[in-house]
Amino acid sequence: MPEVLINGPVGRIEGRYHQSGNPTAPIAIILHPHPEHGGTMNNKITYALFRSFVDKGFSVLRFNFRGVGRSEGKYDQGEGELADAAACLDWLQSQNPEPRECWVAGFSFGAWICMQLLMRRPELNGFISIAPPANKYDFTFLAPCPVSGLIVQGGQDEIVAKDSVERLSERLSAQRGLTIDYRLMPEADHFFTGMIGEMSHHVQNYLDMRLNPDFKVSA
Numbered sequence: 001m002p003e004v005l006i007n008g009p010v011g012r013i014e015g016r017y018h019q020s021g022n023p024t025a026p027i028a029i030i031l032h033p034h035p036e037h038g039g040t041m042n043n044k045i046t047y048a049l050f051r052s053f054v055d056k057g058f059s060v061l062r063f064n065f066r067g068v069g070r071s072e073g074k075y076d077q078g079e080g081e082l083a084d085a086a087a088c089l090d091w092l093q094s095q096n097p098e099p100r101e102c103w104v105a106g107f108s109f110g111a112w113i114c115m116q117l118l119m120r121r122p123e124l125n126g127f128i129s130i131a132p133p134a135n136k137y138d139f140t141f142l143a144p145c146p147v148s149g150l151i152v153q154g155g156q157d158e159i160v161a162k163d164s165v166e167r168l169s170e171r172l173s174a175q176r177g178l179t180i181d182y183r184l185m186p187e188a189d190h191f192f193t194g195m196i197g198e199m200s201h202h203v204q205n206y207l208d209m210r211l212n213p214d215f216k217v218s219a
Contacts, residue, residue, distance in 0.1 A: 027093070041068075046110065056207045131159075
C-alpha cells in the first residue's frame with residue numbers, strides 16, 4: 001500500500017493509502033490510539049480496521065497524528081489531532097470526488113477524535129468506534145449524534161470501563177432517528193488480545209449491513 005505525505009495544519013502528515021478501483025467507492029479514514037501511549041497508524045487494531053474497510057471495497061487512509069512517526073508537529077491534547085483528521089479527510093475527498101459514502105473509524109483515543117469529527121463534517125455517513133474512552137473523555141458533545149454507527153467494547157477492558165461505554169451507547173440510542181449497534185465482546189481486553197479477528201468480523205458484518213441499500217435507521 002502506498003505511503004502518502006499530506007499537507008497538514010502544522011506540516012507533513014504521514015499516511016498509508018489504499019485506492020479502490022471503483023471511482024465511486026465509499027471512503028474511510030482510520031484514527032489510531034493515543035500518541036503519548038505508543039499509538040500509531042500501525043497499531044494492530046488500527047491496521048485491522050484499515051483492512052476491514054479495504055476488504056469491503058473502500059478507498060481507505062490511515063495516518064499518524066502530529067508528532068508520531070514521520071508526521072510533523074507535537075501532541076496537542078486532541079484539538080490538533082482533530083484538525084489533522086479533518087485535513088486527512090479533505091485529502092481523501094480530493095482523491096475521491098464522488099464517493100458513495102464517507103466513513104470514519106477509530107480505536108480508543110482515535111475513537112474520541114472520530115466522534116468529534118462527526119460533529120464537524122456533515123458529509124460523514126457512518127462510524128466505527130472501538131473502545132471509545134467514555135470514562136476518560138467528555139462525549140456530551142454528541143447532542144445529538146448526527147449519524148448511526150457501530151461501537152465495539154471488550155468486557156475485560158482494563159483501560160476503558162465497560163459500564164461507561166454501555167451508558168454512552170444507551171444515551172446515543174435514545175436519540176431519535178439514530179441506530180447505535182453496540183457489540184460487547186465479554187472476554188476481550190482493551191487491545192482485543194487474541195481476538196482481533198473476531199473484532200474485525202463484527203466490523204465487516206456491520207459494514208455489510210450498512211452498505212445494504214435496504215438498511216434503515218430506527219424512527
